[in-house]
Amino acid sequence: MVFLALLDGTVTAFVLALIALGLSLVFGVMRIVNVAHGEFFMLGAVLSWFAYHWTGDALWGFILALLVAPVIVGVIAVLSERYILRKVHYNPESTIVATIGILYVIQQLTLMLFGPEARPVEAPIYFRVVFPWFGYSGYKLLVAAMSGLCLCGVWILMKRSKLGLYMRATQQDHEIATTFGVPTKKIYASVFALGGGLAALAGVLVVPIRQADHLMGLEPLLLSFIVVIIGGLGSLRGTIIAAFLIGISDGIISVFYEPTLAKMLATLFVVMILIIKPGGLFGESPQ
Amino acid sequence: MRRKSLKYALFMQGGVLLLLFLLQFFLPAYHHSSFSKIMILASYAIGYNFLLGYTGLMSLGHAMFFASGMYSAGLSIFYFGFTPLEGMIFGTLFTLTVSLIFGLFALRTKAVSFLIVTLMFGQTFYLAILYYNEFTYGQDGFSLTDYLGTLSILGKEYLYSDPAIRYNFALILLASYLLITTLIVLSPVGRILIAIRENEPRTQLLGYNVFSYKLFALTFSGTLAGISGAMHALLYSYIGTTFAEIHHSISPLLWTLLGGAGTIIGPLLGTGIMFYLIDFISGITSNYLLVVGVVLVLTIIWFPLGIMGTIRQKWLKWLP
Numbered sequence: 001m002v003f004l005a006l007l008d009g010t011v012t013a014f015v016l017a018l019i020a021l022g023l024s025l026v027f028g029v030m031r032i033v034n035v036a037h038g039e040f041f042m043l044g045a046v047l048s049w050f051a052y053h054w055t056g057d058a059l060w061g062f063i064l065a066l067l068v069a070p071v072i073v074g075v076i077a078v079l080s081e082r083y084i085l086r087k088v089h090y091n092p093e094s095t096i097v098a099t100i101g102i103l104y105v106i107q108q109l110t111l112m113l114f115g116p117e118a119r120p121v122e123a124p125i126y127f128r129v130v131f132p133w134f135g136y137s138g139y140k141l142l143v144a145a146m147s148g149l150c151l152c153g154v155w156i157l158m159k160r161s162k163l164g165l166y167m168r169a170t171q172q173d174h175e176i177a178t179t180f181g182v183p184t185k186k187i188y189a190s191v192f193a194l195g196g197g198l199a200a201l202a203g204v205l206v207v208p209i210r211q212a213d214h215l216m217g218l219e220p221l222l223l224s225f226i227v228v229i230i231g232g233l234g235s236l237r238g239t240i241i242a243a244f245l246i247g248i249s250d251g252i253i254s255v256f257y258e259p260t261l262a263k264m265l266a267t268l269f270v271v272m273i274l275i276i277k278p279g280g281l282f283g284e285s286p287q
Numbered sequence: 288m289r290r291k292s293l294k295y296a297l298f299m300q301g302g303v304l305l306l307l308f309l310l311q312f313f314l315p316a317y318h319h320s321s322f323s324k325i326m327i328l329a330s331y332a333i334g335y336n337f338l339l340g341y342t343g344l345m346s347l348g349h350a351m352f353f354a355s356g357m358y359s360a361g362l363s364i365f366y367f368g369f370t371p372l373e374g375m376i377f378g379t380l381f382t383l384t385v386s387l388i389f390g391l392f393a394l395r396t397k398a399v400s401f402l403i404v405t406l407m408f409g410q411t412f413y414l415a416i417l418y419y420n421e422f423t424y425g426q427d428g429f430s431l432t433d434y435l436g437t438l439s440i441l442g443k444e445y446l447y448s449d450p451a452i453r454y455n456f457a458l459i460l461l462a463s464y465l466l467i468t469t470l471i472v473l474s475p476v477g478r479i480l481i482a483i484r485e486n487e488p489r490t491q492l493l494g495y496n497v498f499s500y501k502l503f504a505l506t507f508s509g510t511l512a513g514i515s516g517a518m519h520a521l522l523y524s525y526i527g528t529t530f531a532e533i534h535h536s537i538s539p540l541l542w543t544l545l546g547g548a549g550t551i552i553g554p555l556l557g558t559g560i561m562f563y564l565i566d567f568i569s570g571i572t573s574n575y576l577l578v579v580g581v582v583l584v585l586t587i588i589w590f591p592l593g594i595m596g597t598i599r600q601k602w603l604k605w606l607p
Contacts, residue, residue: 027399033399033402033403084584084588087588088587088588088591092398092399093345093398093402094587094591096345096347096399096402097540097544097583097586097587098583098584098587098588100537100540100580100583101579101580101581101582101583101584101587102580102584103580104576104577104579104580104581104583105577105580105581105584107576107580108574108576108577108580109577111574112574112577218533222406222407222410225403225406225407226407228403229400229403229404233399233400258418260414260417260418261418263410263411263414264411264414264415264418267407267408267410267411268411270404270407271392271404274392274395274396274400274404278395278396278400
């Protein structure tokens, strides 16, 4: 029982890390909080359903969604960055209001096109990993593995590529970065697209485990907020560590108590962290 | 300037309130009830604006205070047999305590972290109401109709849900909120709060205890929201979780921004406009939240000062 909870929690943690990483990147580089982040996740899941429905095949639908959903969401992210966030000059509070607006628009448009009911998507592969005393869904392990791969990919992108270098430069001081010839506007757009794309990817991965519906964005949004706060706003390492802390403890608490209680406990946990360290566990600078 | 400002402001607000008072004799029943609702919700927004517009703290969890006033008043009447007045007082004190304790924790964080913390607390409060559903009746909520009794004015008995009672109680609530916030905003305390909004480190440097002023603003704003919630419980005899949901935290933000954050009358205007806009849209489509989203985005891009804020900037410099 505990082992199963631990396993489930680890899978949750991987997905959560992927979602929260996008949020954390956007915060770190652009200094804004994207409240519509959960809707990007939801869009990934919903697009995955459309891909599944359109191809009529679980595997091809999955592959199509995996390739297309992050791109579509990335484009939506770039457009909203260009025509909304840039217009309010990335002022922290204005962007929060604007992204709340984007949240409602995306959510309600999805409701109109997709309908209010939750729709299942079949998993692309189906096998059970048999442990000595119970079986476990192989797809969930695949989800964890693929999320882990994406996390490594982002890590390498940030540490080894030129784009990553530019991103880190912009994060440290975007004015100095601009004077050194870093195209910060393009970097902002790419970071916002990357963040959205990661959330969409997480949505595609998760949807065979849980169904797609237009309201599914709120819970991961709040969880990633918790993760990002505990990890320290803008710290990638902190985000990933906190995601595992929250994901696994959430998994274990949910087995023994109701999920609602687990969410309440997570919030109280955040409060305690904030009392001890207002900047989060790995905060670069107290905000 | 301040004295003049106060005089003009009270004059203008008096005019608006007098107009609202007189309107009740002419409005058709439908708009009569809409106006009552708008006035209750506007007083919630005025409380919200005290924090956002005059102290510069943006909260995404104000539904917690509204719901805390509503539930503590409602539950105490429901379970302990409190009279409506006792319920109101209990609701007020309870919300005061809740917002004070919340402020002690949440105000340790600043700017973006503060926003996220308010959002999470709001959501936790909502989950807590659902979790203790044996006590709070969870999603369904409960009705106070059989517990409120009647109100006797000049020897006549009235129900709390009587349209005239609703309208005038909402009007009294609105009037007292307008008066109290105007007086505080134009008092030395209000000036310090505005100084914190404009430049917090400098205010601290001048020797003011920024934390306790912010705590005051948050507690005051939260308590106002709670009283609105308690009043809503009495006048509509219904208590439910919709008032604790995240949408109900975002609504006052929208109303305030649209009407003009940091203007006294702005939230009333914003609430009225959004109420009628949503009312109108609901006749066409059930997805009125789409309109909420579009208005939010457009307001923040083109109208960051809101309606009254723009008017103040252009013409009426004295507007508080």
